[in-house]
Amino acid sequence: MTTMKIAKSLTDEMSYSNRVGVHPQDLDENVKHIFMKTSAGDFCFSLVRETRMPRGTIALSGPQRKWAYVTVGEQVRVTNFSPSSEQRMVCQVVLDAEYIGKTQDTTRVDSDALAREFQQLCAGVVLMRNEPLVMIIPNSSKKLLLNVKSILLSSLDSKSTKESNIGIMNANAGCTFERGEGSSLNLTGKSKGKGVIQTSVINPDWDFDKMGIGGLDNEFSAIFRRAFASRVFPPDIIEQLGMKHVRGILLHGPPGTGKTLLARQIGQMLNARPPKIVNGPQILDKFVGESEANIRKLFAEADEEEKRLGPNSGLHIIIFDEIDAICKQRGSMAGGTPVHDTVVNQLLSKLDGVDQLNNVLVIGMTNRKDMIDDALLRPGRLEVHCEIGLPDESGRQHILRIHTAKLKENEKLGKDVDLKDLASRTENFSGAEIEGLVRTATATAMNRLIQTKGGVHVDTDASEKLQVYKSDFDNALSNDCKPAFGRAADALEGLLTNGIVNWGSPVARALEDCQMLMRQAKFSDRTPLVSALLEGPPSSGKTALAAHIAKNAGFPFVKVLAPSDVVGYNEPAKVHHIKRVFDDAIRSPLSIIVLDDIERLIDYSPLGQRYSNTVLQGVMVLIKRPPPPGHRLFVLATSSRRELLHELDILNSFTAIIHVSNLSRSEQAVKALKEMNLFDDKQCQEFHQKTAGRKLWIGIKKLIASAEMARQAENDYEIPTKLIGLLEDDQALQLPNC
Numbered sequence: 001m002t003t004m005k006i007a008k009s010l011t012d013e014m015s016y017s018n019r020v021g022v023h024p025q026d027l028d029e030n031v032k033h034i035f036m037k038t039s040a041g042d043f044c045f046s047l048v049r050e051t052r053m054p055r056g057t058i059a060l061s062g063p064q065r066k067w068a069y070v071t072v073g074e075q076v077r078v079t080n081f082s083p084s085s086e087q088r089m090v091c092q093v094v095l096d097a098e099y100i101g102k103t104q105d106t107t108r109v110d111s112d113a114l115a116r117e118f119q120q121l122c123a124g125v126v127l128m129r130n131e132p133l134v135m136i137i138p139n140s141s142k143k144l145l146l147n148v149k150s151i152l153l154s155s156l157d158s159k160s161t162k163e164s165n166i167g168i169m170n171a172n173a174g175c176t177f178e179r180g181e182g183s184s185l186n187l188t189g190k191s192k193g194k195g196v197i198q199t200s201v202i203n204p205d206w207d208f209d210k211m212g213i214g215g216l217d218n219e220f221s222a223i224f225r226r227a228f229a230s231r232v233f234p235p236d237i238i239e240q241l242g243m244k245h246v247r248g249i250l251l252h253g254p255p256g257t258g259k260t261l262l263a264r265q266i267g268q269m270l271n272a273r274p275p276k277i278v279n280g281p282q283i284l285d286k287f288v289g290e291s292e293a294n295i296r297k298l299f300a301e302a303d304e305e306e307k308r309l310g311p312n313s314g315l316h317i318i319i320f321d322e323i324d325a326i327c328k329q330r331g332s333m334a335g336g337t338p339v340h341d342t343v344v345n346q347l348l349s350k351l352d353g354v355d356q357l358n359n360v361l362v363i364g365m366t367n368r369k370d371m372i373d374d375a376l377l378r379p380g381r382l383e384v385h386c387e388i389g390l391p392d393e394s395g396r397q398h399i400l401r402i403h404t405a406k407l408k409e410n411e412k413l414g415k416d417v418d419l420k421d422l423a424s425r426t427e428n429f430s431g432a433e434i435e436g437l438v439r440t441a442t443a444t445a446m447n448r449l450i451q452t453k454g455g456v457h458v459d460t461d462a463s464e465k466l467q468v469y470k471s472d473f474d475n476a477l478s479n480d481c482k483p484a485f486g487r488a489a490d491a492l493e494g495l496l497t498n499g500i501v502n503w504g505s506p507v508a509r510a511l512e513d514c515q516m517l518m519r520q521a522k523f524s525d526r527t528p529l530v531s532a533l534l535e536g537p538p539s540s541g542k543t544a545l546a547a548h549i550a551k552n553a554g555f556p557f558v559k560v561l562a563p564s565d566v567v568g569y570n571e572p573a574k575v576h577h578i579k580r581v582f583d584d585a586i587r588s589p590l591s592i593i594v595l596d597d598i599e600r601l602i603d604y605s606p607l608g609q610r611y612s613n614t615v616l617q618g619v620m621v622l623i624k625r626p627p628p629p630g631h632r633l634f635v636l637a638t639s640s641r642r643e644l645l646h647e648l649d650i651l652n653s654f655t656a657i658i659h660v661s662n663l664s665r666s667e668q669a670v671k672a673l674k675e676m677n678l679f680d681d682k683q684c685q686e687f688h689q690k691t692a693g694r695k696l697w698i699g700i701k702k703l704i705a706s707a708e709m710a711r712q713a714e715n716d717y718e719i720p721t722k723l724i725g726l727l728e729d730d731q732a733l734q735l736p737n738c
Helices: 012-016 062-068 111-121 217-232 235-241 259-269 290-312 339-352 393-403 405-409 419-425 431-447 470-480 489-495 505-523 542-552 571-585 613-624 642-647 666-675 681-691 700-710 716-729
Strands: 002-008 020-022 033-038 041-049 057-060 075-080 090-099 108-110 126-128 132-136 143-154 161-164 166-168 174-179 186-188 248-252 276-279 316-321 360-366 384-387 529-535 557-561 590-595 632-639 656-659
Touching: 012 132, 041 062, 041 126, 057 062, 062 132, 090 166, 108 111, 111 132, 111 174, 111 186, 126 143, 143 166, 174 186, 217 259, 217 384, 248 259, 259 316, 259 360, 290 316, 290 339, 339 360, 393 405, 393 419, 393 431, 431 470, 489 542, 489 557, 505 529, 505 542, 505 632, 505 656, 529 542, 529 613, 529 642, 542 557, 542 590, 542 632, 557 571, 571 590, 571 613, 632 642, 666 681, 666 700, 681 716, 700 716
Parallel strands: 002 057, 020 041, 090 174, 108 186, 248 360, 248 384, 276 316, 316 360, 529 632, 529 656, 557 590, 590 632
Antiparallel strands: 002 075, 020 057, 033 041, 033 075, 090 143, 126 166, 132 143, 143 161
């Protein structure tokens, strides 16, 4: 405990800081707050050190001396005040405000501007209930006298709050201003009046339904843990720990999954300065140096406040949508201007350069994380990477509940609509696609009331009773709404025109092996990646077999990658397309990729044994690349050139190799013709009699095509003979004398 003499504040700046002044050598440099014991009680103040102060004195402003009942020259006892952890977290303060002097001015004063100024002015200052404070109205010379009416503290976990008589002001704490009794002060804005509730650094009462976000609870929790938890603590604690706040978050994932929506809500969630939201392309400018200047302008306000207040500065949020437009890999823009490179350099210097800022939070959003410069993704820059993926069933149900809330509230949602059932049927739907589904179902219901005869007429009487039923959602799912990352139903149906013909044990064995591999991919914990090659002669049914397995596997994501999908692509474009298919697949927990005719994908030509090594290496790497934890991938490839794949050393990339055989006996052909209902019993018997004992070698696909051609004969009794002739001409059936 130290005895000191009361003195007046040396300058107006010292008075308006709402701190008391001491000489730097009078108290230990680690002392930031003191208790002053006077005849009227104990009073707590924060310190400002000034070398011009006489030794052994402590300077108080007029309002402070009046509040503590002390006079100039009076001796008081001073001791160190070390606030507890809870006292450091003021999340809300209510202040009575009035003009200093006899000012009678009814000019409107923006309470929100007052709140921002007070947050900066008193950040880190200890506040006590009924303490008088002084400040200047922003952009004015008028002075205000404030009185601390109430202090609300937040707990460490930000789960609860409580009233207190003392606390340390936080730069992000909420401020409410009330007009003092008898004052002419005219306050406007959200921070005015009784009952105004503002958030603390983190609002603990998040309601995802009201915010319009669904299915992102886990992602939001991860962002909070990595990026915001440190901002709950006071600046001096963070300084003692020697840590810096996270300054950047990257939200990436497929289109329509809620990245932009989540970023906007993060900006509103924090009690910070209003977020600056910019689209990446808006930064670019045709004039030299203007793009970099646009970046500097975004950080100018935060830069000025950081220099003025240091660690007590409030939080500034900058949101970049489509950040890949301005932060491409440096050096990747061949033949163009280096504007993208300099924009990246400017952004890096603001986040993690010599004059780095610690009071900013940059949130970037992109669908193409691979295009962003690697330096920007390192710790200290956009270090928190959060993938906003496709919602699971629980998330889809949550999103459906959000988008049908209005229908339900107004009794427009049919009672037969089961959101849980809809969630189970919308696998791989993004949040935007689910919103589109609800919109389409509603439009379908509205169309029932539109009459088109003799013009367009709406039955207004019936519209009051309009209901959106389950059948409307069924119609939308069947006809209009298909997920971008879903099952390739149309492609699979096109490959299964004739179904699977079980003409013998070779087919049954191949089917059984494929089913075993499918179950391994679906259930095995040790092999989340399973790949199989279906090899065999041309037209033996390999593609149909792969499509049959993929269709009946029950995997939510199925993609068919055929040579026809990349016709006209150059090598880099083809590799990019194949990689994008694999990248899309691993976003789903269960995925199947069918690589049809793999030798055609790698541009193989038997003339000169030519192929694309670039595509080959890309396919080999992607086939062996394991999916992320918790995801499973099954790759089915087909090929008619096993010996070629052996020479190219790609066979070792597959978990298993399954042989698909041609039909080799007359009995097998007869069974196939019967199962496909191509021949009747008499025709099958005749065909068998004429081909028994002869060598047969034909693929099922070729047999079906030849049988259909033979069925075009004018007389039914000619059909078996026509088929035999076609097989002989094609050398699939040897002549009797061979």
